[in-house]
Amino acid sequence: MQRIGVFVCHCGTNIAATVDVKAVAEALGHEPGVVISQDYQYMCSESGQNLVKDAIKEHDLGGVVICSCSPRMHENTFRKAAASAGLNPYLVEIANIREQCSWIHKDIATATEKAIILGKAAIAKVHLNTPLTSMESPVVKRALVIGGGIAGIQTALDIAEAGFDVDIVEKQPTIGGKMAQIDKTFPTLDCAACILTPKMVEASQNEHITIHSFSEVEDVKGFVGNFTVKIRKKARYVDETKCTGCGLCTEKCPMKKVPNEFNMGLDNRSAVYIPFAQAVPKVATIDPNYCMMLKNGKCGVCSKVCSVGAIDYKQQDRIIEEKYGAIVVATGFNPIKLDKYDEFAYNQCPDVVTSLELERLMNAAGPNGGTLLRPSDKTHPHTIVFVQCVGSRCDDSKGKPYCSKICCMYTAKHAMLIREKYPDTEVYVFYIDVRTPGKNFDEFYRRAVEQYNVHYIKGMVGKVTPKSDGKIGVQASDLLSNEQLHIDADMVVLAVAIEPDKTARPLATMLTTQMDTNDFFTEAHPKLRPVESATAGIFLSGACQGPKDIPETVAQGSAAAAKAIGLLCKNSITCNPCTAHSNELMCNGCSSCEKVCPYGAITYIDKEFRMPDRTTAIRRVASVNPAVCQGCGACTVACPSGAMDLSGFSNSQIMAEVDAICK
Amino acid sequence: MQVNENKEFQPLIVAFCCNWCSYAGADLSGTNRLNYPTNVKIIRVPCSCRVNPMFILRAFQRGADGVILCGCHPGDCHYTSGNYFTRRRMTLLFSMLDFLGIERDRTRVEWVSAAEGAKFAATMNEFTEAVRKLGPNRRLEDLRCRKQ
Numbered sequence: 001m002q003r004i005g006v007f008v009c010h011c012g013t014n015i016a017a018t019v020d021v022k023a024v025a026e027a028l029g030h031e032p033g034v035v036i037s038q039d040y041q042y043m044c045s046e047s048g049q050n051l052v053k054d055a056i057k058e059h060d061l062g063g064v065v066i067c068s069c070s071p072r073m074h075e076n077t078f079r080k081a082a083a084s085a086g087l088n089p090y091l092v093e094i095a096n097i098r099e100q101c102s103w104i105h106k107d108i109a110t111a112t113e114k115a116i117i118l119g120k121a122a123i124a125k126v127h128l129n130t131p132l133t134s135m136e137s138p139v140v141k142r143a144l145v146i147g148g149g150i151a152g153i154q155t156a157l158d159i160a161e162a163g164f165d166v167d168i169v170e171k172q173p174t175i176g177g178k179m180a181q182i183d184k185t186f187p188t189l190d191c192a193a194c195i196l197t198p199k200m201v202e203a204s205q206n207e208h209i210t211i212h213s214f215s216e217v218e219d220v221k222g223f224v225g226n227f228t229v230k231i232r233k234k235a236r237y238v239d240e241t242k243c244t245g246c247g248l249c250t251e252k253c254p255m256k257k258v259p260n261e262f263n264m265g266l267d268n269r270s271a272v273y274i275p276f277a278q279a280v281p282k283v284a285t286i287d288p289n290y291c292m293m294l295k296n297g298k299c300g301v302c303s304k305v306c307s308v309g310a311i312d313y314k315q316q317d318r319i320i321e322e323k324y325g326a327i328v329v330a331t332g333f334n335p336i337k338l339d340k341y342d343e344f345a346y347n348q349c350p351d352v353v354t355s356l357e358l359e360r361l362m363n364a365a366g367p368n369g370g371t372l373l374r375p376s377d378k379t380h381p382h383t384i385v386f387v388q389c390v391g392s393r394c395d396d397s398k399g400k401p402y403c404s405k406i407c408c409m410y411t412a413k414h415a416m417l418i419r420e421k422y423p424d425t426e427v428y429v430f431y432i433d434v435r436t437p438g439k440n441f442d443e444f445y446r447r448a449v450e451q452y453n454v455h456y457i458k459g460m461v462g463k464v465t466p467k468s469d470g471k472i473g474v475q476a477s478d479l480l481s482n483e484q485l486h487i488d489a490d491m492v493v494l495a496v497a498i499e500p501d502k503t504a505r506p507l508a509t510m511l512t513t514q515m516d517t518n519d520f521f522t523e524a525h526p527k528l529r530p531v532e533s534a535t536a537g538i539f540l541s542g543a544c545q546g547p548k549d550i551p552e553t554v555a556q557g558s559a560a561a562a563k564a565i566g567l568l569c570k571n572s573i574t575c576n577p578c579t580a581h582s583n584e585l586m587c588n589g590c591s592s593c594e595k596v597c598p599y600g601a602i603t604y605i606d607k608e609f610r611m612p613d614r615t616t617a618i619r620r621v622a623s624v625n626p627a628v629c630q631g632c633g634a635c636t637v638a639c640p641s642g643a644m645d646l647s648g649f650s651n652s653q654i655m656a657e658v659d660a661i662c663k
Numbered sequence: 664m665q666v667n668e669n670k671e672f673q674p675l676i677v678a679f680c681c682n683w684c685s686y687a688g689a690d691l692s693g694t695n696r697l698n699y700p701t702n703v704k705i706i707r708v709p710c711s712c713r714v715n716p717m718f719i720l721r722a723f724q725r726g727a728d729g730v731i732l733c734g735c736h737p738g739d740c741h742y743t744s745g746n747y748f749t750r751r752r753m754t755l756l757f758s759m760l761d762f763l764g765i766e767r768d769r770t771r772v773e774w775v776s777a778a779e780g781a782k783f784a785a786t787m788n789e790f791t792e793a794v795r796k797l798g799p800n801r802r803l804e805d806l807r808c809r810k811q
Binding site for chain 2: 070071074089096098100101103104105106107110111113114117121207355462512513514517522533580596598630631632633634636637638646648651654657658659661662663
């Protein structure tokens with residue numbers, strides 16, 4: 001029998017107003033094993049804690065029950081107090097008589113009665129508590145950034161700045177992401193490439209940063225401070241170490257009819273390609289779906305012209321394994337597919353384009369060298385209609401329920417740039433609401449309306465019909481004047497909703513992080529922990545967590561880096577000692593627990609047992625890695641023989657609580 | 664089971680709440696001073712999947728009139744998949760309780776997030792009333808366990 005001390009807190013009048021605190025202390029004093037039962041005004045105060053500490057020493061207590069506020073509030077306070085008095089901190093239990101008793105009940109008699117029962121349950125539990133010690137686990141001083149867009153680049157640069165090694169894994173042949181495709185950035189209208197490409201170069205030249213381009217994360221094992229990650233380096237059929245990026249192979253490649261992803265399929269590239277002139281790393285990649293050598297074994301031009309012999313048609317995917325202390329997710333976004341939006345005739349008419357396609361059409365490095373021409377007949381458009389919220393803020397299953405946040409601003413930017421460059425063009429913007437919260441954003445939008453005379457019309461476009469004369473009929477409603485409008489446009493630009501990248505969900509499963517219903521990663525706390533995921537050691541950067549513009553993405557990238565640096569600075573981290581453990585004598589090695597463990601913490605070992613007849617037998621038994629186990633307890637229920645138990649919440653402890661409550 | 668002066672039946676309700684969502688939700692209903700009956704006694708568990716069906720049967724054996732198990736919403740489990748295990752296990756347990764002839768309304772699984780203090784209080788009010796209507800749990804209570 002443990003020697004137990006009970007301490008009942010008044011919490012001023014928070015508890016004492018509805019619970020007869022003295023009666024609770026008196027009643028709990030008669031429980032078996034209780035050697036001291038006291039009440040005090042504020043148990044969490046310095047003097048309250050001293051009361052507990054003195055009692056532990058004076059009465060040689062083996063367990064402490066505090067009847068006070070929620071353990072989520074002050075469990076740690078009292079555990080620390082107990083530890084400083086020489087008692088194992090895990091021999092402290094809290095009975096929650098404030099949030100779950102005094103604050104919700106009005107009748108003093110019944111509330112007191114309930115408080116006594118909660119106290120008894122805690123006493124019953126603490127009798128079975130065992131001293132637990134936290135394990136220290138070392139931190140690998142290296143970070144992984146998944147995604148090489150502006151979010152990932154910023155995070156990697158900041159972590160490298162602090163002196164830690166960082167690896168960037170990017171699935172495309174070059175880093176840069178979506179920002180590399182953008183022409184100009186709002187609200188300052190500076191050129192995206194001019195501010196992004198120096199950062200890309202900086203990342204590639206930083207001695208602490210390793211870029212794994214054309215690579216994907218294959219598998220993640222481990223836990224905070226000690227992740228083991230398998231990275232698949234996809235075969236690019238070009239030796240990265242030899243290729244100088246001269247581009248001769250791309251010129252000579254006879255297969256030139258491959259849709260160019262970087263230009264949103266608006267022009268073609270060769271089968272061996274460098275995505276764009278400022279690509280980092282500037283290394284060619286062969287597209288095996290189009291390369292005639294890889295498909296039929298006939299061609300080989302690129303290998304003949306390559307002066308350094310970098311072409312290697314026999315290259316295979318390689319899997320490398322690295323260890324990391326922290327992982328930052330920066331997988332970014334994609335515009336949604338428009339298959340379900342027949343009303344906008346996107347698939348029928350080449351002159352109906354998305355905003356990202358328009359970025360390429362207007363970009364000096366784009367398919368038309370920066371002149372805005374219709375994709376169908378390469379003529380200059382005179383009337384352009386922008387449609388906002390295509391797939392955003394939808395209450396049906398077709399689109400996304402959220403606001404994509406960036407569309408209002410980039411549409412204002414497009415409209416302004418077009419009016420600036422081609423003043424003879426009429427620009428119409430159909431919107432539901434114009435949302436411009438951000439520094440200098442509303443001024444920017446007003447400039448588009450007032451200075452550049454862009455026609456903003458509140459209302460939605462109902463139907464877009466390509467006509468035989470090359471014009472596009474746009475049927476829309478003006479909600480403010482309640483009129484139906486028919487506009488003959490030359491081009492229609494759709495501000496398409498953005499969604500998380502398709503690779504995000506399988507990645508979230510690998511990382512055991514949470515996602516919301518829209519596949520955006522969920523932060524640990526929406527307000528107070530916006531860049532951490534709920535899984536320790538995994539941080540979030542950029543649009544993988546929610547729609548964001550570039551300044552916000554960069555801010556979050558730096559914030560995630562700061563959090564990762566905070567972790568990497570530690571030499572070791574303390575693990576939660578409330579983990580599962582298996583009783584090897586009872587375990588029959590059935591694998592039930594291994595199947596339900598979300599962390600892969602359970603492995604099987606062959607253990608030698610001495611049998612009653614003095615022989616030895618080797619049996620397969622479960623073994624829990626306490627550093628990986630997070631203490632959910634799924635395995636304890638799955639175990640058919642009752643061998644698995646959870647420290648701190650053991651079967652007998654919970655049973656004892658049930659019994660105490662039901663007595 | 665308790666009977667107070669005006670003879671209204673006071674059921675004993677055991678609530679298992681997961682530490683990350685439902686226990687926090689219960690705390691929130693306290694912070695917001697949302698009332699629910701004193702009949703409900705909460706036991707904190709790390710995850711709803713920690714609740715062994717044996718705990719529920721034990722509560723009934725010892726005289727509980729209703730048992731409610733609260734966890735994070737599906738997809739929101741702090742441990743990724745714990746509440747899915749809970750959902751499956753409890754479906755099996757409930758069909759076994761049906762087979763034993765235990766009223767279906769004595770047991771319940773409810774998803775309460777840390778932000779749903781109001782839902783927690785409303786659920787507890789409603790569940791207590793439902794169990795009160797059913798009357799005492801006589802079928803599973805072991806009279807030898809009853810306090811004299």
